[in-house]
Amino acid sequence: MADKPKINLNRIKMPKQEPEIRAHNFDEVATGYTLEMAKEEAGRCIQCKKRNCVAGCPVNVNIPEFVMALRDGDMWGAVDQLKANNALPGICGRVCPQESQCEFVCTLGKKGAPIAIGRLERFVADWECDQSDKPKPQIAPSTGKKVAIVGSGPAGLTTAADLAKLGHQITLFEALHVAGGVLMYGIPEFRLPKGIVQGEVDYVKTLGVDVRLNSVIGKIDTIDELLADSYDAIFLGTGAGLPMFLGLPGENLNGIYSANEYLTRTNLMKAYLFPEYDTPIKKSRRVVVIGGGNVAMDSARCAMRLGAEEVYIVYRRSREELPARAEEVENAEEEGIIFKLLTNPKRFIGDENGWVTQMECLEMELGEPDDSGRRRPIVKEGSEFLIDVDTVVVALGTTPNPLIPSTTPGLDTTRKGTVVAEEETGKTVKDKVWAGGDLVTGAATVISAMGAGKRAAAAIDAYLKG
Ligand code: FAD
Numbered sequence: 126m127a128d129k130p131k132i133n134l135n136r137i138k139m140p141k142q143e144p145e146i147r148a149h150n151f152d153e154v155a156t157g158y159t160l161e162m163a164k165e166e167a168g169r170c171i172q173c174k175k176r177n178c179v180a181g182c183p184v185n186v187n188i189p190e191f192v193m194a195l196r197d198g199d200m201w202g203a204v205d206q207l208k209a210n211n212a213l214p215g216i217c218g219r220v221c222p223q224e225s226q227c228e229f230v231c232t233l234g235k236k237g238a239p240i241a242i243g244r245l246e247r248f249v250a251d252w253e254c255d256q257s258d259k260p261k262p263q264i265a266p267s268t269g270k271k272v273a274i275v276g277s278g279p280a281g282l283t284t285a286a287d288l289a290k291l292g293h294q295i296t297l298f299e300a301l302h303v304a305g306g307v308l309m310y311g312i313p314e315f316r317l318p319k320g321i322v323q324g325e326v327d328y329v330k331t332l333g334v335d336v337r338l339n340s341v342i343g344k345i346d347t348i349d350e351l352l353a354d355s356y357d358a359i360f361l362g363t364g365a366g367l368p369m370f371l372g373l374p375g376e377n378l379n380g381i382y383s384a385n386e387y388l389t390r391t392n393l394m395k396a397y398l399f400p401e402y403d404t405p406i407k408k409s410r411r412v413v414v415i416g417g418g419n420v421a422m423d424s425a426r427c428a429m430r431l432g433a434e435e436v437y438i439v440y441r442r443s444r445e446e447l448p449a450r451a452e453e454v455e456n457a458e459e460e461g462i463i464f465k466l467l468t469n470p471k472r473f474i475g476d477e478n479g480w481v482t483q484m485e486c487l488e489m490e491l492g493e494p495d496d497s498g499r500r501r502p503i504v505k506e507g508s509e510f511l512i513d514v515d516t517v518v519v520a521l522g523t524t525p526n527p528l529i530p531s532t533t534p535g536l537d538t539t540r541k542g543t544v545v546a547e548e549e550t551g552k553t554v555k556d557k558v559w560a561g562g563d564l565v566t567g568a569a570t571v572i573s574a575m576g577a578g579k580r581a582a583a584a585i586d587a588y589l590k591g
């Protein structure tokens with residue numbers, strides 16, 4: 126009997142810009158697989174019967190099917206399988222935490238490296254983007270029902286795409302001058318090129334979605350006014366864009382930014398291209414970013430690319446507890462970001478002109494696990510020390526902007542300002558109103574926002590069809 130072909134337990138390496146080069150430009154860090162690399166990686170998939178990967182994906186992408194089509198060179202087949210459940214694959218392939226979702230449960234992971242599902246997803250999405258003869262998406266006949274979607278982040282875009290395909294007439298209202306939410310104003314170009322996001326926004330528009338920019342709902346119209354204006358249902362996907370601060374002495378000194386402002390200036394307003402674009406940002410020498418999530422990594426890596434000599438991440442727990450994606454922590458380390466772990470700020474010190482010059486910190490140690498299951502950081506008494514800084518970025522998390530809840534009677538909110546909605550359907554307690562994404566969960570992930578959008582779209586469709 127012929128021997129079974131051996132499975133390669135190592136994944137195909139992703140080509141990347143060298144750290145010393147990429148730390149000084151905003152071009153994408155990972156340059157992407159070639160067709161040969163993608164087919165070889167796809168060829169590692171053993172096409173398990175149990176399909177753990179599909180169950181591990183919050184939107185249940187047909188992973189084995191799209192991987193097999195790619196392996197066989199059937200590119201349009203791969204696109205169809207991928208897009209059947211995911212309207213934004215170029216984005217998910219780049220920023221989803223695959224290592225804790227589909228790839229985490231991939232059977233191959235038991236013996237070696239799991240299939241690089243995210244990288245293959247990205248490859249197929251980029252391949253489709255480059256084709257000039259894209260087939261028209263299939264759209265059901267018009268139902269005559271009108272739905273308003275508020276917010277154009279991944280939750281809003283997914284809900285809009287799914288409902289438009291089902292034949293409903295969709296208007297998508299976005300407060301900013303571009304659509305895409307955090308994908309445009311938060312996540313930097315070097316991780317998620319803005320052309321890719323706009324390509325996927327354009328795809329949603331080809332489904333017939335009417336995208337209205339510069340439209341702050343709660344100001345131009347309230348939710349009740351939209352309902353009175355003949356919309357049959359409304360989906361709220363306005364995210365969690367309100368930054369949290371530490372509440373420490375000196376925090377309002379000049380040179381201290383919220384990560385939101387720092388990243389919006391840099392990414393959305395293109396401060397890194399100043400004066401070609403007219404939004405400035407402080408020229409920094411020593412930058413401290415406070416926090417350990419993706420937002421903190423993005424802020425630190427932007428600061429490095431904007432020309433800072435030293436950039437620190439200050440985080441109160443240890444490396445093991447860093448909530449950022451492992452890949453992005455490694456990228457940040459390679460680029461020269463200095464991690465000051467088990468460290469917490471105590472106060473900020475400024476000069477006579479009100480600019481921050483130093484940050485007093487405390488050393489921490491880890492105690493027993495807290496409610497989150499992570500070990501609680503405890504202050505080491507008398508461990509105060511100073512760090513010289515000229516810029517501080519506070520990346521501690523965000524909560525929803527209160528505009529919609531405060532202008533919408535009948536909407537239920539939590540103590541944290543999130544909107545209460547059923548997990549399975551996104552239905553709020555207000556008649557005809559659904560919600561999902563960060564607005565409901567608090568700051569989370571792109572794919573969880575998309576999953577919420579998909580569930581809400583199905584529930585809205587069922588409601589509209591009686
Ligand atoms: P958002 O993306 O926040 O979109 C909400 C939209 O609603 C915005 O465009 C906003 O302008 C608009 N809006 C708000 N109020 C109104 C109003 N009144 N009227 C009209 N429009 C309104 N997740 C990952 O999975 N992987 C990552 O690597 C990752 N990195 C991140 C890095 C950064 C810097 C940040 C900030 C977040 C990151 N996230 C990441 C989290 C992820 O981006 C969010 O969880 C996701 O974008 C939430 O989607 P959403 O649609 O709920 O909201």
Ligand code: SF4
Pocket residue numbers: 169170171172173176177178179188189192230231232233239240242
């Ligand atoms: Fe392929 Fe891994 Fe999914 Fe199995 S779990 S089908 S090997 S991607």
